[in-house]
Amino acid sequence: MAEAGNSDTATIRGESIQIAKPKRNRNILSKEWVLFILFVGPNLFLFSLFSYWPMIENVRLSLQEWDLLSPTREFVGLENFRYLFTHDIFYTVLWNTFYFTVGSVGSSLILGLLIALLLNQKLRWRNTARAIVFSPYMISGAAIGIVWSYIFDPRYGLIAEMLGWFGINSPGWLNRPEWAMPAVIIVYVWKNLGFTSVIFLAGLQAIPQDLYDAAKVDGANVFWRFRTVTLPMLSPIAFFLVITSILSTFQSFDIIQIMTHGGPVDATNVLIYYVYEQGFVAFNAGRSAAAALVLFVLMMGITLIQLRYTEDKVYYG
Amino acid sequence: MADFSTNRAIVFQRSLGYLAMILIVLVIGVPIFWMLSGSLKTTQEIYSTNIQWVPASPRWGNYADAWNAAPFERFYFNSILITALGSSLEIINATLTAYALAFLRFPGKNLIFVILLAALMIPAQVTILPNYVFFGSTVFDLIGESWINTYQAIILPGASVAFGTFLMRQSFLGLPREVIDAAKVDGAGHFRILRDVVLPMGKPVIVTFALISVVAKWNEYLWPLVITTTQEMRPLTVGISYLFDAEGNNAWGVIMAATFFVVFPLLVVFMFAQRFIIEGLTAGATKG
Numbered sequence: 001m002a003e004a005g006n007s008d009t010a011t012i013r014g015e016s017i018q019i020a021k022p023k024r025n026r027n028i029l030s031k032e033w034v035l036f037i038l039f040v041g042p043n044l045f046l047f048s049l050f051s052y053w054p055m056i057e058n059v060r061l062s063l064q065e066w067d068l069l070s071p072t073r074e075f076v077g078l079e080n081f082r083y084l085f086t087h088d089i090f091y092t093v094l095w096n097t098f099y100f101t102v103g104s105v106g107s108s109l110i111l112g113l114l115i116a117l118l119l120n121q122k123l124r125w126r127n128t129a130r131a132i133v134f135s136p137y138m139i140s141g142a143a144i145g146i147v148w149s150y151i152f153d154p155r156y157g158l159i160a161e162m163l164g165w166f167g168i169n170s171p172g173w174l175n176r177p178e179w180a181m182p183a184v185i186i187v188y189v190w191k192n193l194g195f196t197s198v199i200f201l202a203g204l205q206a207i208p209q210d211l212y213d214a215a216k217v218d219g220a221n222v223f224w225r226f227r228t229v230t231l232p233m234l235s236p237i238a239f240f241l242v243i244t245s246i247l248s249t250f251q252s253f254d255i256i257q258i259m260t261h262g263g264p265v266d267a268t269n270v271l272i273y274y275v276y277e278q279g280f281v282a283f284n285a286g287r288s289a290a291a292a293l294v295l296f297v298l299m300m301g302i303t304l305i306q307l308r309y310t311e312d313k314v315y316y317g
Numbered sequence: 318m319a320d321f322s323t324n325r326a327i328v329f330q331r332s333l334g335y336l337a338m339i340l341i342v343l344v345i346g347v348p349i350f351w352m353l354s355g356s357l358k359t360t361q362e363i364y365s366t367n368i369q370w371v372p373a374s375p376r377w378g379n380y381a382d383a384w385n386a387a388p389f390e391r392f393y394f395n396s397i398l399i400t401a402l403g404s405s406l407e408i409i410n411a412t413l414t415a416y417a418l419a420f421l422r423f424p425g426k427n428l429i430f431v432i433l434l435a436a437l438m439i440p441a442q443v444t445i446l447p448n449y450v451f452f453g454s455t456v457f458d459l460i461g462e463s464w465i466n467t468y469q470a471i472i473l474p475g476a477s478v479a480f481g482t483f484l485m486r487q488s489f490l491g492l493p494r495e496v497i498d499a500a501k502v503d504g505a506g507h508f509r510i511l512r513d514v515v516l517p518m519g520k521p522v523i524v525t526f527a528l529i530s531v532v533a534k535w536n537e538y539l540w541p542l543v544i545t546t547t548q549e550m551r552p553l554t555v556g557i558s559y560l561f562d563a564e565g566n567n568a569w570g571v572i573m574a575a576t577f578f579v580v581f582p583l584l585v586v587f588m589f590a591q592r593f594i595i596e597g598l599t600a601g602a603t604k605g
Contacts (some may be wrong), residue, residue, distance in 0.1 A: 054447035
């Protein structure tokens with residue numbers, strides 16, 4: 001290398017600068033490397049310790065039988081997975097997860113889009129309305145679960161009394177297996193509507209006005225403009241919202257834990273609750289870890305779909 | 318004629334719009350109002366079968382009763398401590414990592430960026446049990462005492478950031494290059510560039526992320542629920558959940574007052590900062 005460099009310098013004038021530069025550069029570089037490690041190191045270390053390592057540890061736990069207390073853990077191979085997939089409760093949990101996810105993601109997307117379309121009109125007070133709609137998203141899920149337990153109280157709750165105006169007897173909501181899930185979905189949608197509508201609104205405001213003007217010139221009416229301009233322009237955002245909403249409903253724990261504890265008779269027992277219940281209520285570490293792994297594989301699949309889809313559209317560099 | 322009819326159509330459309338807006342605000346607002354009004358109701362008013370929107374004579378005693386029903390001063394202390402330390406660590410980590418990724422040269426930098434981003438895909442729920450085992454057994458094996466039910470165990474797993482790093486890196490890369498180059502020509506080192514150029518210019522995104530982080534820490538539930546074992550260590554969210562389980566449906570007035578303790582600080586933050594928070598989340602979504 002040095003020889004090649006020398007032979008180059010022999011023919012070109014000003015070579016000494018050429019040689020000196022990389023040297024100084026390397027010095028700066030190595031300093032920058034140290035700084036880089038100092039700056040990024042702590043974050044990376046914490047991620048390795050509390051995110052990446054636990055993932056491996058979780059796999060190990062899923063192959064063991066352990067009550068979190070005894071000093072010995074017993075290796076049982078795939079027994080925990082076999083247990084899960086041969087017992088009805090796990091299929092109930094998977095179905096509940098599906099029901100909860102489709103119900104809450106579907107509702108919050110459709111209602112969120114409608115609210116965004118409304119708040120995109122030139123109405124007075126719309127910014128205040130946007131702030132009010134968004135506020136539940138900021139409130140602790142624990143608090144929301146408690147407030148809505150009161151609202152759903154079958155005798156003295158707000159909903160029971162409002163239904164009473166029309167002479168309708170309120171269902172037992174959280175005490176009834178068939179009503180508990182709809183109730184939980186209503187609460188979850190109420191909390192997250194602000195997020196979906198605010199994101200949709202930002203998407204709507206990013207659509208260039210010329211497109212609408214052009215459509216108008218072509219004689220397109222409101223609905224036609226919605227179909228040919230708004231929807232296609234909004235589809236990347238809608239896709240982003242579908243994926244992030246699915247992932248966040250998978251992780252939605254506080255509202256369910258507080259309102260129903262997964263009941264009645266497992267009617268609202270979703271995967272994340274099952275992971276918690278097996279681990280920290282039943283002290284069955286292996287089964288909890290196995291269920292968590294199933295949850296992770298599902299989430300991973302969905303994230304990969306998102307990545308593949310957004311690859312061309314989003315520039316990360 | 319034509320003008321007149323389109324005007325009428327516009328007025329009609331506007332009225333419909335306002336009507337819909339009022340309806341939505343009511344649907345979202347009434348549960349919050351119901352909490353506030355419930356927190357001031359007497360037992361009699363709560364267990365009457367007529368809707369009492371506004372309590373006839375507010376019973377402030379519910380707040381005193383709630384405060385005495387559980388160690389709320391302790392819950393507040395814990396929530397404030399966990400939020401302050403947790404968010405500070407997150408903000409520092411995010412700023413430094415973002416700066417390094419945006420301005421420092423390092424071999425394999427992109428790989429590191431991807432490793433950080435990929436951590437976003439690891440749900441906290443997959444890590445709670447292993448992390449619990451870590452603070453229980455592993456730490457015990459290493460130093461001879463378990464860290465379960467300690468502040469460091471509540472805070473540390475949440476101290477690393479991917480979302481905030483991503484948000485800030487994007488914003489730092491958008492800063493005008495000339496200003497940074499000018500500072501370099503003046504002989505400024507990276508610490509000075511960070512302090513005098515990047516921090517002041519990147520303030521909006523840092524403030525936004527700080528707010529998002531504070532809200533998330535304050536509301537965190539699952540991890541503090543599993544890692545704390547005594548009342549004295551619990552934050553507000555976990556504290557009221559235990560209170561709710563104990564008092565249940567028998568004292569809605571007191572329970573609503575207790576819930577207000579959790580919600581109140583965030584509603585204040587939100588009133589002043591909602592624009593920042595909404596803009597931050599929107600930017601993260603439309604760019605990411």
